[in-house]
Amino acid sequence: MTSIKTSLGRRSFLKVSVLSSGGLMLGFNSLLSCTAKTEKEVQALPKEWFELNGYLKIGENGVVSIMSPNPEGGQNVKTSMPMIVAEELDVAWENVIVEQAPLNTAAFSRQFIGGSQAIRQGWKTLRMAGATARQMLREAAAQTWQVSAEEITTAGGVLYHKNSGKSAGYGEMASAAAKIEVPEEVKLKDKKDFKIIGTSQKNVDGKKIVTGKPLFGMDIYREGMLYAMIVHPPAFGMKLKSVDDTAARAMPGIKDIFTVKSMEDDYERLFFDTCTFPEVVAVIGTGTWEVMNAKKELKIEWEPFSEHTISRDAFGQKQTITIPSGLESTATHLSKMAEMKDKQVTVARKDGNPEEAFKNAAQIIERTYTAPFLAHNCMEPMNFFAHVTPEKAELAGPLQKPELTEKTLAARLGMPVEKIDIQMTRLGGGFGRRSYAHFLLEAALISQKVEAPVKLIYSREDDMTSGIYRPAYSATYRAALDEQNNLIAFHVKAGGIPESPLEENRFPAGAVDNYLAEEWTINSNLTTGSFRAPRSNFMGAVEQSFLDEVAEAAGKDPIEFRLELLDRAAKNPVGENNDYDPGRYAGVLQLVREKSDWNSPVTGVHRGVSAYFCHNSYVAQVIDLTLEKDKPVIERVCCAVDCGIVVNPDAATNLAEGAIVDGIGNALFGAMTFKEGVPEKNNFHNYRMIRHGEAPKSIDVHFAQNDLDPTGMGEPTFPPALSALANALYKASGKRYYHQPFMAEIPSEG
Amino acid sequence: MATINLSINGNKYVVDADPKTPLLWVLRDKLNLSGTKYGCGIAQCGACTILLDGDAVRSCQLAVSVVENKKITTIEGLSENGDHPIQKAWLEYDVPQCGYCQAGQIMSAVSLLERNPKPTDEEIDSAMNGNLCRCGAYVRIKAAIKSASNSI
Numbered sequence: 002m003t004s005i006k007t008s009l010g011r012r013s014f015l016k017v018s019v020l021s022s023g024g025l026m027l028g029f030n031s032l033l034s035c036t037a038k039t040e041k042e043v044q045a046l047p048k049e050w051f052e053l054n055g056y057l058k059i060g061e062n063g064v065v066s067i068m069s070p071n072p073e074g075g076q077n078v079k080t081s082m083p084m085i086v087a088e089e090l091d092v093a094w095e096n097v098i099v100e101q102a103p104l105n106t107a108a109f110s111r112q113f114i115g116g117s118q119a120i121r122q123g124w125k126t127l128r129m130a131g132a133t134a135r136q137m138l139r140e141a142a143a144q145t146w147q148v149s150a151e152e153i154t155t156a157g158g159v160l161y162h163k164n165s166g167k168s169a170g171y172g173e174m175a176s177a178a179a180k181i182e183v184p185e186e187v188k189l190k191d192k193k194d195f196k197i198i199g200t201s202q203k204n205v206d207g208k209k210i211v212t213g214k215p216l217f218g219m220d221i222y223r224e225g226m227l228y229a230m231i232v233h234p235p236a237f238g239m240k241l242k243s244v245d246d247t248a249a250r251a252m253p254g255i256k257d258i259f260t261v262k263s264m265e266d267d268y269e270r271l272f273f274d275t276c277t278f279p280e281v282v283a284v285i286g287t288g289t290w291e292v293m294n295a296k297k298e299l300k301i302e303w304e305p306f307s308e309h310t311i312s313r314d315a316f317g318q319k320q321t322i323t324i325p326s327g328l329e330s331t332a333t334h335l336s337k338m339a340e341m342k343d344k345q346v347t348v349a350r351k352d353g354n355p356e357e358a359f360k361n362a363a364q365i366i367e368r369t370y371t372a373p374f375l376a377h378n379c380m381e382p383m384n385f386f387a388h389v390t391p392e393k394a395e396l397a398g399p400l401q402k403p404e405l406t407e408k409t410l411a412a413r414l415g416m417p418v419e420k421i422d423i424q425m426t427r428l429g430g431g432f433g434r435r436s437y438a439h440f441l442l443e444a445a446l447i448s449q450k451v452e453a454p455v456k457l458i459y460s461r462e463d464d465m466t467s468g469i470y471r472p473a474y475s476a477t478y479r480a481a482l483d484e485q486n487n488l489i490a491f492h493v494k495a496g497g498i499p500e501s502p503l504e505e506n507r508f509p510a511g512a513v514d515n516y517l518a519e520e521w522t523i524n525s526n527l528t529t530g531s532f533r534a535p536r537s538n539f540m541g542a543v544e545q546s547f548l549d550e551v552a553e554a555a556g557k558d559p560i561e562f563r564l565e566l567l568d569r570a571a572k573n574p575v576g577e578n579n580d581y582d583p584g585r586y587a588g589v590l591q592l593v594r595e596k597s598d599w600n601s602p603v604t605g606v607h608r609g610v611s612a613y614f615c616h617n618s619y620v621a622q623v624i625d626l627t628l629e630k631d632k633p634v635i636e637r638v639c640c641a642v643d644c645g646i647v648v649n650p651d652a653a654t655n656l657a658e659g660a661i662v663d664g665i666g667n668a669l670f671g672a673m674t675f676k677e678g679v680p681e682k683n684n685f686h687n688y689r690m691i692r693h694g695e696a697p698k699s700i701d702v703h704f705a706q707n708d709l710d711p712t713g714m715g716e717p718t719f720p721p722a723l724s725a726l727a728n729a730l731y732k733a734s735g736k737r738y739y740h741q742p743f744m745a746e747i748p749s750e751g
Numbered sequence: 752m753a754t755i756n757l758s759i760n761g762n763k764y765v766v767d768a769d770p771k772t773p774l775l776w777v778l779r780d781k782l783n784l785s786g787t788k789y790g791c792g793i794a795q796c797g798a799c800t801i802l803l804d805g806d807a808v809r810s811c812q813l814a815v816s817v818v819e820n821k822k823i824t825t826i827e828g829l830s831e832n833g834d835h836p837i838q839k840a841w842l843e844y845d846v847p848q849c850g851y852c853q854a855g856q857i858m859s860a861v862s863l864l865e866r867n868p869k870p871t872d873e874e875i876d877s878a879m880n881g882n883l884c885r886c887g888a889y890v891r892i893k894a895a896i897k898s899a900s901n902s903i
Contacts, residue, residue, distance in 0.1 A: 075849030075886045203845050210850035211841045212833040213786020213826030217851060220785035228780065253752070253769065289789075290769070290776040380790055380798060380851040380885045429788075429851030430885045461791040651845060655891065659848050662887025685795035685883065694876035696889035 051175035053137055054183065055108035056086055056130035063158055063172035065092050068102035070109035071119045072401060073206070074428030074435070075659070076715045077652040078119045080205045082127055084648055085120075088197040089131030089190060092158040092171065099205045104403045104423045114401040114431055115531065117616040117713025120648055124710055132187040134178070141177035142169055192646065192708050201651030206427065216427040218398030219458065221386040226454040227256055229447045230292045231281040233467045234303050236678030237527045238328045241280050245300040249284065252298055254291030257451055258284050263442040268412065270313045273405050276439040277467040277528045283447050289458060306526075324526050328678035331473075334498055335371065337523050338475040341496055342369060346521035349505035352576045353515035358490035362481035366554050370478070370543035372741040373672040374498075375471035375532055376680075376688060381429020382464040387444035388454040389414065394421045394445055399428035399435055406438040413442050414449070433531030437469045465688060466680040470673055471532030472497040474539040478547040481515075486555035488513055488566065495540070496521035499529060502536035507614060508586060509548070511579030512566035527675065533663065534615055534716035541613035541720025542668065542727070542741070549609070549728040550737065559610050559728070560594050563587075581614040588705050589621040589641040596703045597623035597639035606636065609728025611721040616713030618644040619705075622661065624697075624725040628733050633747065635665065635697040638725070642702060642718060645709035654702040657718040661700055664722025666691025672742045689744065755819050759784065760828020770816035775799045777815045778825060786826035786854045790883070797882030800855035801825050807862035809881075826854035829861065837861050840899035848886035856882045860896050869900055 047060025057067045067083035083099045102109055111122050135155060142160040143150035146167050154161045158171045171178075192198075209216055234240060246258040264270065264279045282301060286292040306326055313320045359365060385398035394416055400406055403423045411418045428435055444457035459467070476495035483489045491513040495503040505518035532538060552562035564587055571583035590612050594600065602608070605627055612621035625637040638661050647653050670689035674681045682688040727738045730747075738746060757764040759782070766781050773792075778784040778801075787810055790798030794809040801810045802824035829835045837860050847853045856879070863870060863878040870878065875896050884892065 075847075077848070201845075203842065204847060206850065207842050207845060207847060208833055210847045210853050211826075211838040211857060212829075213784075213854045215785045217788075219789065222783050222785065288772075288776060288780040290772045290780070293792075378885060380788075380796070380849065380883065382789070428849060430849045432885075458789075461793075461796075655845060655848060655888070658890050659887035662889055663885075666887065684793055685791050686793060690883050690885070691887070691889075692881075692883065693879040693889050693893070696887070696893075698872070698890075700890050 047172070051179040053134035053175075053178055054130055055105070056127070057090065057134055059134075059171050059175035059178070061172045061175060063096055063170045065090065065097045065158070065171070067097055067099055068109075069099050070102045070112050070123070072112070072114050072399070072403065072425045072428055073101065074114055074399070074401065074431035076114070076119065076656060077204055077649065080202055081120060081649045081652060082123055083205075084197050084202055085124065085127035086131040088195055089128045090135050091155040094197050094202055096158055101425055104407060104425060106404050112404050114428070115436060117618070117716040120711045121617060121713060128189050129187065132189050133183060136184045136187045137178040137181040138171055138174050140181045141174045145174070145177060198646065198648050199650065202649055204652065217381050217429050218384045218386060218426045219381055219429065221397055221426070221456055223386070223388070223454045226456055227285050227287065227451060228289050228292050229283050229285045229444070229455050229457045230289070230296060230460060231261070231283055231443060231457070231463060232296055232299055232301060233278040233281045233463060236303070236328055237675070238305055238326060238678040239303045240306045241282065242302040242304040244282055248300070249295040249298040252291065252295040254287040255295045256285045256287065258282065258295070258299070259450060261443050261446045263413070263439045263446065270311060271405060271409055272313070272315045273402050273436050273438070274313070274409055275437045275469050275528055275530050277469060281443065283443065285447060285451055285455065293460065323524065325524050327526065329525060329527060330676050331373070331674040334473055334523075338371065338473070338496070338498070341475070341521045341523070342477050342494065344521065346494065346496070346519045348517065348519050349503055350510060350516065350518040350576070350578075352510070352513070353490075355490045355492055355515040355517040358515035359479065359481045359492070361483075362489065363484040364482040364554060365479060366482075366551055367477065367479045368547055368550065368737075368739060369475065370546065370739050371475045372473065372539050372542065373674065374473045374527065374529070375667060375671045376465050376468045376673045376682070377430070377432045377434035377532060378465060378688065378690065379428070379430030379432060379434055382461055383434070383440045383459040384457055385441045385444040386454070386456045387441070387448040389445050389449040390452075392420065396422065396441060396445060397424035397426055398441065398444075399426050399431070400438055400441065401428070401431045401433070401435040402438070406441055409438065410442060410445055414445060432533045433535065434469060436531050461685070462683040466683050468673065468680070469528045469530040471538065472500050472502070472529040474502045476502070476539070476543050478544070480547070480551045482551070482555055486557070488551065488555065490515035492517045493544070494519040494521070496523065497539070498523045498527070499525045502539045504536060504540050506578045506580040507540070508570065508581055509566055511574045511576055511583070512570040514575055516575065533660070534719045537613065537615035537716070537720045538723070541611070541615065542723035545611040545613060545721065545724035546727045546737070549724070549731070560590055560599060563590055563612060585619045585643045585705070586612065586614055589619045589643050592641035592703055592705060593621035593623050593639055596641060596701065597625075599623060607729050607733035609725045609730070609732060611725035611728060613717070613721045615720060616716045618642065618712045618714065618717040620717045620721050622721040622725040624722070624729040626729045626733055633730060633733060636699070638697045638700045638722070640700065640702045640718060641705065642714075643705035643707070644714050644717070645707060645711040647704050648711060650704065653704070653714050656714055657702045658700045660715065660718035661722045662691060662696050664719050665697065665726050666695070668723040668726050668741055669695070669744050670742050753816065755815055757815070757818065757823060758820060759823045760825060766815070768815050770814060772815045773811050774801070774813045774815050774818055774823070775810040778810065784825050784827055788851055788854055790852065790855070796852070796855075797859060798852050798855040800858040800882065802858055802862060805862065805865060807859045826857060829857070835861065836899045836903050837864065837895070840895040840902070843898060844891045844895040846888050846891040846895050848888055852882060852884045856884065856892055860892070860899070863896070864900055864903065868903060870896070
């Protein structure tokens with residue numbers, strides 16, 4: 002057993018409470034008019050709860066309620082995180098109900114979605130929460146039975162004392178346990194004794210989802226609530242000049258129209274305060290349809306803005322960011338990026354003497370790749386509920402980084418954080434977009450002005466055309482082979498608008514004697530930000546395509562070629578900062594080789610492989626495709642993942658399946674283009690998304706078996722899908738795909 | 752504004768609404784039946800799918816005046832206890848990720864199986880192609896439809 006120092010506050014924020022109405026006491030549910038409990042809750046709700054720490058409370062009947070600290074957006078953390086607590090508490094999962102925790106930074110750590118870190122960074126705390134409570138229950142039983150706590154064992158929510166034959170359910174001891182001091186140190190279970198972790202458990206909200214219960218921000222309803230929408234500049238590079246709302250105000254159901262400035266010009270922004278259009282027009286009315294109609298009657302003049310700066314505090318680092326003026330177009334972006342190939346740029350890493358090695362090469366392969374801006378297109382458009390009064394600000398909705406947003410809102414409203422309450426609803430997708438919460442600020446300011454509860458909704462068009470897009474990227478790769486087809490030098494020069502995607506210490510850094518990684522950026526007034534596997538979603542997509550081509554030039558099997566390089570990186574690594582473990586990397590390649598029957602090719606089936614490391618996890622994929630009248634049909638995707646211990650295997654598999662479909666979809670179709678600052682796509686009729694008929698026919702996911710602490714899952718399974726697809730398409734068509742989306746170059750998809 | 756009689760999930764409702772209001776917004780804003788989702792407003796994503804006299808239709812493109820006295824079924828009325836074979840299959844395969852599109856997926860699947868209880872893979876693709884799932888749960892959706900197909 003491992004011992005762990007505890008750091009949980011005593012009854013950190015909840016009071017031991019008696020439920021009078023039988024309903025859940027906390028959270029989002031209280032905002033909804035027709036909350037329904039699951040069957041389990043109805044049957045099992047206890048009369049009294051005893052809170053042992055902020056993460057859990059136990060009812061007198063043995064039912065355990067566990068808080069899920071993080072927002073849920075489809076990663077299934079609302080099931081997986083409480084499973085970890087339940088494991089150490091040693092209760093039967095059937096007796097657990099899960100509640101979404103409120104935002105409470107004092108009680109919970111890292112309440113946000115991002116970086117695929119929920120399970121990895123929550124792992125110790127969640128185990129500790131369960132183990133601490135278990136220890137308090139043992140102490141309580143020991144005091145009651147007058148025996149030593151060391152002699153008390155637990156199993157499935159029952160305490161046992163072998164020598165006396167006594168036993169008691171957790172519910173019977175919960176009252177006494179709540180009075181025990183929180184132990185300073187507890188023992189954690191041996192991983193081999195896990196009973197819940199490693200088993201597949203169903204989504205705790207599954208029943209609510211399939212019966213249409215209100216779970217999402219969009220579903221919030223409050224008596225007297227008004228509906229609000231925004232009108233934003235039609236182009237990036239423009240701002241509001243004047244508003245004539247005479248006709249719009251006369252429309253039925255319209256309560257008010259005014260401009261909202263979510264961020265003042267001199268406001269020092271936090272890192273996730275990216276704001277698409279700081280000033281928008283808000284239309285408020287009694288229903289969404291009424292507001293949609295009134296929006297069309299607004300007469301608004303827009304004007305180009307001048308170059309200006311914004312100040313930013315990026316986690317302590319003070320920055321001044323220049324926002325250039327101008328109306329940007331995709332054609333210009335592409336030519337500007339192409340020019341960077343021959344310019345002198347910033348060297349991020351250099352090993353050996355790459356210039357010399359390229360001079361001496363028997364063969365040089367050089368390829369340039371591009372990828373466009375991407376819109377997140379969460380199925381649930383951006384929205385937020387706000388009710389701001391002079392006394393308090395009550396907010397609820399889908400948000401990835403509520404603990405950061407709280408500070409921003411406090412600054413904007415001039416209200417202390419203590420008076421702000423942000424409830425986390427289920428997110429109808431996040432993918433990075435909901436890390437940026439300007440819509441929450443807008444909702445709060447609108448509610449403050451109209452002095453009423455307000456639900457702000459972005460139309461799909463607003464959502465898509467005021468994006469915080471995935472940046473556009475380009476990279477030029479060069480590889481040098483000697484006469485024996487050994488890779489003697491590797492050069493990557495990567496950049497983007499407005500950020501560089503380069504990860505200079507990732508594979509094949511460390512595996513090549515002569516290595517050069519360079520980067521550049523091009524400034525822009527388009528707003529960009531996190532998108533599933535930021536930067537990796539490009540680097541993993543193109544580097545693994547390039548390596549496929551290099552392997553072919555070297556006359557080697559693409560898996561064998563990568564394994565040889567990884568072997569070199571393991572035995573005799575070049576440089577010191579390589580950020581991957583070559584053994585685990587090779588492990589997923591070997592696993593995917595075995596599971597995909599890589600060595601048994603089938604006539605007519607074209608296969609591509611890819612492997613990438615990001616967000617602390619290793620993923621390899623093999624895509625099998627066939628051609629039906631020149632149209633690619635993805636028969637199978639075989640995926641191998643090393644993310645350490647897998648808490649909830651079926652949920653992790655589901656997430657990997659989704660990431661693979663997402664990767665294939667974005668590789669084939671994903672693109673946001675601009676003309677004179679105007680986003681050229683504004684809804685799903687012109688922004689192509691992958692649909693049922695284009696999804697793989699089957700996906701199988703295999704996990705490396707080890708006892709390592711868990712790492713990321715939501716993001717690392719995404720980047721390899723793009724390159725495995727490019728490599729499989731090459732095998733099918735003989736054509737390499739260098740520019741996303743590939744659809745443009747596949748006649749049958751165009 | 753007009754007074755409109757609606758029959759939804761076996762219940763009668765009388766609503767005051769602009770006759771051109773899409774059924775979607777009447778359901779969501781006026782009747783608080785929020786299981787039917789807004790996704791695009793132009794019948795391109797399927798999140799707002801409901802059954803109209805048994806057929807899957809996009810409620811965002813359906814003026815409330817034209818559905819007067821027709822039989823409307825939303826996700827809330829699909830079954831009493833969430834035990835429609837499609838709902839059970841969705842739970843068995845643990846289909847949802849974020850879950851936002853799933854009501855629409857389920858309603859399209861119900862309509863498909865009512866018309867065609869044993870659809871082929873191609874027929875499933877064709878019937879479901881109008882329902883986007885941004886999380887990419889397509890493989891599970893298909894598996895769940897096939898499972899439900901075998902159970903009815």
